[in-house]
Amino acid sequence: MAQAAPTPGRLTVGDRATGTALPDVFSERTHMIVRWTLTIASGLLVGYWAAANRRSGGPITGWNLLFGFTTTIVFIVLCAAVLLVTARMRRELHALTWAVFLGGTFGFVYAQTDKTVLRSAVMAAAVGAVVFVVLFYRYYTHEDAEGHRTP
Structure with a gap:
C-alpha cells in the first residue's frame, strides 16, 4: 500500500490557508x-x-x-x-539574556556552599556559556533574520 509522503516544506502552527498547519491543542x-x-x-x-x-x-x-x-x-x-x-529581543540578545540570568542564578546558589567566590564565578560563567551556546543554536534555527519566530 502506498502511504502519503510528507511534503518538503516545514509545517507551521497557524498556517491554516495551506492546510499544513499543526493543530493547536491548548x-x-x-x-x-x-x-x-x-x-x-x-x-x-x-x-x-x-x-x-x-x-x-x-x-x-x-x-x-x-x-x-x-x-x-x-x-x-x-x-x-x-x-x-x-x-x-533578537536571537543574540535573547540567548545572552537567558545565559546571564541562568548563569547568575547558578552562581548565586553555588556561592551558598563553602566554595570560594572565584570558583562560584567560574562555575557561573561556564553554565552561562553552555546555556548561551544551546539557546543561540535553538533560536538561530527557529527564527528568521529579523527575529520572527518560526515553529
Whole structure:
C-alpha cells in the first residue's frame, strides 16, 4: 500500500490557508497557566536549593526559611521580567539574556556552599556559556533574520 509522503516544506502552527498547519491543542490561557506554574515551581526549587546549600546539612532555622522564601520571590520576579523582556529581543540578545540570568542564578546558589567566590564565578560563567551556546543554536534555527519566530 502506498502511504502519503510528507511534503518538503516545514509545517507551521497557524498556517491554516495551506492546510499544513499543526493543530493547536491548548488555548492561550492554558499556555499562560503552564508558564506561570513552571516559573513558580522553578522559583521554589531554586529557593529550596539555595537554603539547603546555605545550612550545609545543619538544622533548619527561621532565618534559613526566610532566606529560602526570599530567594524564591526574587527568582520569580527576575524570571518573569526576563520572560517579558526576551519576547521582543533578537536571537543574540535573547540567548545572552537567558545565559546571564541562568548563569547568575547558578552562581548565586553555588556561592551558598563553602566554595570560594572565584570558583562560584567560574562555575557561573561556564553554565552561562553552555546555556548561551544551546539557546543561540535553538533560536538561530527557529527564527528568521529579523527575529520572527518560526515553529
